[in-house]
Amino acid sequence: MTDQFNVVGQSERRVDGYALVTGKPVYAGDLDLPGMLHVAVLGSPHPHARIVDIDTSEAEELDGVAIVLTHQNTPATRYTTAGQGFPEPSPYDTRMFDTKVRFVGDRVAAVAAETIDIAREALSLIKVSYEPLHPVLSIDEALADRAPIIHDEDDASGIWDAEHNIAGAVEANVGDVDGALQTAYASVEFTGETQYAQHAPIEPHVSVAYLDDNGRLVLYTSTQVPFHVRRIMAQVLGIPVRQIRVIKPRIGGGFGVKQEVLIEDLVGLVTLRTGRPSRLELTRAEEFYASRTRHPMRVTVRLGAGADGMLQAIDMQALENTGAYGAHNLTVVSNTGSKTLPLYNKAPNVRFSGRGIYTNLPVGGAYRGYGATQGYFPLEVAMDMLAEQLGMDAVELRRKNHIRVGETSPIFEELGEGRKGVPQTLGSSSLDQCINIGAERIGWADKRGKRHREGPWVHGVGMSIHMQGSGIPAIDMAAATIKLNDDGSINLLIGATDLGTGSDTVLGQIAAEVLGVGLSEVIVLSSDTDVTPFDTGAYASSTTYVSGNAVRRAAEAVKNQIFDVASAMLKTDPESLHLEDGRAIADDGRSVTLSEVALRSLYGADQFQIGATASFVGDVSPPPFLASFAEVRIDVETGKLEIVNYVAAADCGTAINPRLAEGQVEGAIANGIGYALMEEMRFDKYGRMRNPDFGRYKIPASTDMPPLEVILVDSYEETGPMGAKSIAEIGINAPIPTLANAIYDAIGVRLTHPPFTSEKIWRALQNS
Amino acid sequence: MRFTVNDQVFDIDVDPGASLLDLLRRLGFYGVKNGCDNGDCGACAVLVDARSVTSCDYPARAAEGKRIVTVEGLAPSGSLHPLQAAFLDTGAVQCGFCTPGMLISAVELLEHNPDPSESEVREALRGNLCRCTGYTKPVEAIQLAAARMREVDHD
Amino acid sequence: MITDYLRPTSISEAFETLTELGPAGRLVGGGTELAIHPPADVSTLIDLSAAGLRFIEADETFIHVGATSTLTDMLEYARCATSWSGVVHTMLRQVASPLHRNAATIGGHLARGRLSDVVPTLMAVDATVLFFDGEHRSVPIVDFYADNLKRNTIVVTGVRIPLDDGEAAFRKFARTTYDLATLNTAVGIRRTGEEVTWARIVVGERPTLGMPLPEASELLVGKPLTSDSIARASQVARDTVDVRSDPRGSAEYRRHLAEVLVRRCLSEIAGEEVFA
Numbered sequence A: 001m002t003d004q005f006n007v008v009g010q011s012e013r014r015v016d017g018y019a020l021v022t023g024k025p026v027y028a029g030d031l032d033l034p035g036m037l038h039v040a041v042l043g044s045p046h047p048h049a050r051i052v053d054i055d056t057s058e059a060e061e062l063d064g065v066a067i068v069l070t071h072q073n074t075p076a077t078r079y080t081t082a083g084q085g086f087p088e089p090s091p092y093d094t095r096m097f098d099t100k101v102r103f104v105g106d107r108v109a110a111v112a113a114e115t116i117d118i119a120r121e122a123l124s125l126i127k128v129s130y131e132p133l134h135p136v137l138s139i140d141e142a143l144a145d146r147a148p149i150i151h152d153e154d155d156a157s158g159i160w161d162a163e164h165n166i167a168g169a170v171e172a173n174v175g176d177v178d179g180a181l182q183t184a185y186a187s188v189e190f191t192g193e194t195q196y197a198q199h200a201p202i203e204p205h206v207s208v209a210y211l212d213d214n215g216r217l218v219l220y221t222s223t224q225v226p227f228h229v230r231r232i233m234a235q236v237l238g239i240p241v242r243q244i245r246v247i248k249p250r251i252g253g254g255f256g257v258k259q260e261v262l263i264e265d266l267v268g269l270v271t272l273r274t275g276r277p278s279r280l281e282l283t284r285a286e287e288f289y290a291s292r293t294r295h296p297m298r299v300t301v302r303l304g305a306g307a308d309g310m311l312q313a314i315d316m317q318a319l320e321n322t323g324a325y326g327a328h329n330l331t332v333v334s335n336t337g338s339k340t341l342p343l344y345n346k347a348p349n350v351r352f353s354g355r356g357i358y359t360n361l362p363v364g365g366a367y368r369g370y371g372a373t374q375g376y377f378p379l380e381v382a383m384d385m386l387a388e389q390l391g392m393d394a395v396e397l398r399r400k401n402h403i404r405v406g407e408t409s410p411i412f413e414e415l416g417e418g419r420k421g422v423p424q425t426l427g428s429s430s431l432d433q434c435i436n437i438g439a440e441r442i443g444w445a446d447k448r449g450k451r452h453r454e455g456p457w458v459h460g461v462g463m464s465i466h467m468q469g470s471g472i473p474a475i476d477m478a479a480a481t482i483k484l485n486d487d488g489s490i491n492l493l494i495g496a497t498d499l500g501t502g503s504d505t506v507l508g509q510i511a512a513e514v515l516g517v518g519l520s521e522v523i524v525l526s527s528d529t530d531v532t533p534f535d536t537g538a539y540a541s542s543t544t545y546v547s548g549n550a551v552r553r554a555a556e557a558v559k560n561q562i563f564d565v566a567s568a569m570l571k572t573d574p575e576s577l578h579l580e581d582g583r584a585i586a587d588d589g590r591s592v593t594l595s596e597v598a599l600r601s602l603y604g605a606d607q608f609q610i611g612a613t614a615s616f617v618g619d620v621s622p623p624p625f626l627a628s629f630a631e632v633r634i635d636v637e638t639g640k641l642e643i644v645n646y647v648a649a650a651d652c653g654t655a656i657n658p659r660l661a662e663g664q665v666e667g668a669i670a671n672g673i674g675y676a677l678m679e680e681m682r683f684d685k686y687g688r689m690r691n692p693d694f695g696r697y698k699i700p701a702s703t704d705m706p707p708l709e710v711i712l713v714d715s716y717e718e719t720g721p722m723g724a725k726s727i728a729e730i731g732i733n734a735p736i737p738t739l740a741n742a743i744y745d746a747i748g749v750r751l752t753h754p755p756f757t758s759e760k761i762w763r764a765l766q767n768s
Numbered sequence B: 001m002r003f004t005v006n007d008q009v010f011d012i013d014v015d016p017g018a019s020l021l022d023l024l025r026r027l028g029f030y031g032v033k034n035g036c037d038n039g040d041c042g043a044c045a046v047l048v049d050a051r052s053v054t055s056c057d058y059p060a061r062a063a064e065g066k067r068i069v070t071v072e073g074l075a076p077s078g079s080l081h082p083l084q085a086a087f088l089d090t091g092a093v094q095c096g097f098c099t100p101g102m103l104i105s106a107v108e109l110l111e112h113n114p115d116p117s118e119s120e121v122r123e124a125l126r127g128n129l130c131r132c133t134g135y136t137k138p139v140e141a142i143q144l145a146a147a148r149m150r151e152v153d154h155d
Numbered sequence C: 001m002i003t004d005y006l007r008p009t010s011i012s013e014a015f016e017t018l019t020e021l022g023p024a025g026r027l028v029g030g031g032t033e034l035a036i037h038p039p040a041d042v043s044t045l046i047d048l049s050a051a052g053l054r055f056i057e058a059d060e061t062f063i064h065v066g067a068t069s070t071l072t073d074m075l076e077y078a079r080c081a082t083s084w085s086g087v088v089h090t091m092l093r094q095v096a097s098p099l100h101r102n103a104a105t106i107g108g109h110l111a112r113g114r115l116s117d118v119v120p121t122l123m124a125v126d127a128t129v130l131f132f133d134g135e136h137r138s139v140p141i142v143d144f145y146a147d148n149l150k151r152n153t154i155v156v157t158g159v160r161i162p163l164d165d166g167e168a169a170f171r172k173f174a175r176t177t178y179d180l181a182t183l184n185t186a187v188g189i190r191r192t193g194e195e196v197t198w199a200r201i202v203v204g205e206r207p208t209l210g211m212p213l214p215e216a217s218e219l220l221v222g223k224p225l226t227s228d229s230i231a232r233a234s235q236v237a238r239d240t241v242d243v244r245s246d247p248r249g250s251a252e253y254r255r256h257l258a259e260v261l262v263r264r265c266l267s268e269i270a271g272e273e274v275f276a
């Protein structure tokens, strides 16, 4: 498919690559301004308490302290930190500083001072008296009778049932699930409980604020959602949007945690109040417990099938721990169903229910996979259980039931993100080939069920299949602006945020392809709310598909303008022209360069700026697919698990930049392996995180990663730019179920609580 | 205290409690990144007398008389070290935040071992946490750079 | 707050400064601990790098390692990869990362003692710690920790590893390849012919300091290594080791690991095929 393209389908170097590999100061934290204040935040030592009194006088008197912020001198507006489209589907349950604290690390005060050391010293001088309240440290405690009410404030809005600690709730029902389960030939049930985990971008959150010469507030910040930051900042600080400019420089990784307005309000307010630049960078420990986490969930899946293996019913019930605030709770738990259930569209009866539950623990947020990760674990384990019960090969069972091109699922329409979705018919999929290739590469037929042994090691293989989406249909909007310069180069201005994903490069390639130039002719700028057009931001696997389509449209419009000018120059029909190698070429072979076209449009005749802005909102959200396979070996004496080999075959439509696309899958799988085997935020009985550093909270290191083979299997998505779909999230959903199934294949135990540590596997072996 | 950074000589007063990371960033070497301030992530790696170390847990004053190289000093301005080029060619850079530290570790590795195996490369990168790439492409990049450098040496 | 950074040029000068300053002074080896977490009462860092302690050399009977030698220096020293079955080399490769090993010193490591793969291994190879407390002294490493000498005002000046026909093995069991051990074991033996004449089984990261297990070790002495004696020693190791729970592992799991890993160390020394 991709051989029809010149720039698309090539693994071009990143457009921002030179700056990154030479260590140029391109991140928010590298901006060092004269007179800049440093901000530090006082976090609550209590999981649940009322603030009775705060005395900041000593801190204010400390030499070098510029300002101290608490609930006493900051806006009381309720809002959500979730960086989502307006109106946000998350409850307005957060205040800049509240009179109540709801988790250990919740904001109590902030100090801005000449140096960070002074700011920290000042924090220790703030005297706070708390009235401790009974903490709620699990979903079960939150739902118990007479549980303490975490959000008892009367000015919150959008909470489903505050009295019972339910932040959000969502249901969908198609057909008669209970009836179908009762009459099914085979049925299984599995509950998987995923743990607290953190995104752990290597760059923690960092923001710098300053006032420009006209007194406008400029935020230079590590965000995935600059336009949402601008809107929410205006809302929280009570100033007009026009007073705020948000610039997103290079970002040191986000994975969802920077789809949140977490620290910008503090530097913004400090700078507005003091008139001085200010900077806040979370410490690694704060990044862990006081930013955002993956929502832990307990999800039960029940499946019913006929003797032929055709699914009759799927029931999925999800309880989500949203922590102290409801950011993203409803949409994440909706996704647990909406991004998983359509995969098995053969089931006529499908039911989903999701509840977001408040606790006094760190706050859930957007995290790569966005709920689907939590749902795929039990769904794909249950599929293996069902195959076993039917005496059918696990791969075969999936082949029978997964969605195919031209088919639909009622869930697409029944369940969206916090509201109804949109109907869609699958336009592209190479999932069948992905499954075949993966099974072949892992040696499925030879290894499954064989339990090969060497010394204490027993081998097993496991697999799972997945889909995600490409943007939120009918909601996510992106726009792009393109203009042509004198020398035939092109400015591409996009609000889409490259957070390391390479989207500047991918979007540049799309523009270059349409305009018949090399990528080096495209100057990409993202994102600056004063300069670049609107884009909802980098989340929900939207950039390549949604922003990519906007870029394609803008480029098409510019192409038509170029044709108009060139046809006048060549005295020919616009229809007879095409663009190639930086020239507009007529059917008869005559041509003009883009530079000549630009010069004429700027200086010659009928002058105008060749340029266009175009927007795109998806009607559908074409899913990428993934088939994931792993071979593990387990040391039965110690429970140690090693991944012998990992194969992931993925369908992202056209891979605009194959290396960058592979990199997205590799990174997501690595992150998923971390979540499956080692990552877990642990809390003591006072709700304090016990492991807020990389020494104790382990993420995969180079030597932890197994041989990993990622194979892109092209399909062509007609609605996507050059046939592309998005790919950044899907890989993270795979390792937990794939490895859980491989563990079962090796040793016959089903683990229900990741991470699957050696000790857990050893215990399971002891008990089996 | 006297020391050099990327061949530039400094003779300045240095806070006895400062880390080398703080010192270097204060001097404008922003390519040295702070990812954890705890010796765990390797984003702050620099060469001190040709050995790669984490600068966040290295006392600044211990660098007295030493030759420090940061990512900014790997190649003359405007050009790329073969490792930097290979990182770009293989797609080994995603967000790039870990990249300076990885490059530093790789420079030391190739200094001692011009033809490292995949597992030797992985061992060398163990202290450089990367959350974006899953390490596949950085490992590939380092082996590619090694091969290119061997070829040049050969010619 | 750190207000002073000194670089004495001799051991005695370092010691005198340390004595004078009391708790306000701290020695710096690699500084990997101190640069990040200097205790609040410390005002002066005393950097040992100019005190002439960065050397590794061997004579007929010992490898001598100066205190400010880095872990990398030791890792790259050829005799560490050959004597005692190369166990010091094997172990050091599993310590943290090259970035860390390039800075961390053996003196700093020994002075700290806990959170260590190094200490159990050096115990198993019958090493001796050298230190200065006004006088140059040397004590077997096991006694150095048993008597908690690291608490005293001393300058660790180095460590000495005997060069004889000792054999050894080491196992680190960790949650990931880049973590402190959940538990580690190091075993050293000396044999005359087939007969074991000296044995030391050490279990570390329990999660506390490395602990020699004399009862289990004694079981091996005076006879050849057999699968029987290996099994018995491993069981006694399991029964006599002192373990605790922490987030890296429960006491029960650690006790079990101790048996498995001691057995694997011994089997490796006995030349059996060990798959893990």
Ligand SMILES: Cc1cc2nc3c(=O)[nH]c(=O)nc-3n(C[C@H](O)[C@H](O)[C@H](O)COP(=O)(O)OP(=O)(O)OC[C@H]3O[C@@H](n4cnc5c(N)ncnc54)[C@H](O)[C@@H]3O)c2cc1C
Pocket (backbone or CB within 6 Å): A695, B038, B039, B040, C026, C027, C028, C029, C030, C031, C032, C033, C034, C035, C048, C067, C094, C095, C096, C097, C100, C103, C104, C105, C106, C107, C108, C109, C111, C112, C115, C116, C117, C118, C119, C154, C155, C156, C157, C179, C180, C181
């Ligand atoms: C990220 C990380 C990972 C680690 N992983 C491992 C691992 O996997 N395995 C392992 O075994 N260890 C591990 N460690 C421990 C590490 O090896 C030791 O912290 C390190 O060796 C300390 O050496 P240093 O020279 O930097 O000590 P320093 O920070 O210089 O000193 C440590 C302490 O010893 C004192 N001291 C220093 N030198 C002397 C001396 N000569 N005489 C007396 N006192 C002295 C200091 O005053 C200080 O109190 C790890 C440490 C870190 C930070």
Ligand code: FES
Pocket (backbone or CB within 6 Å): B033, B034, B035, B036, B037, B038, B039, B040, B041, B042, B043, B044, B045, B054, B055, B056, B057
């Ligand atoms: S910042 Fe130095 S190791 Fe992380």
Ligand code: FES
Pocket (backbone or CB within 6 Å): A202, A252, A253, A500, B092, B093, B094, B095, B096, B097, B098, B099, B129, B130, B131, B132, B133
């Ligand atoms: S590229 Fe982002 S952390 Fe490595």
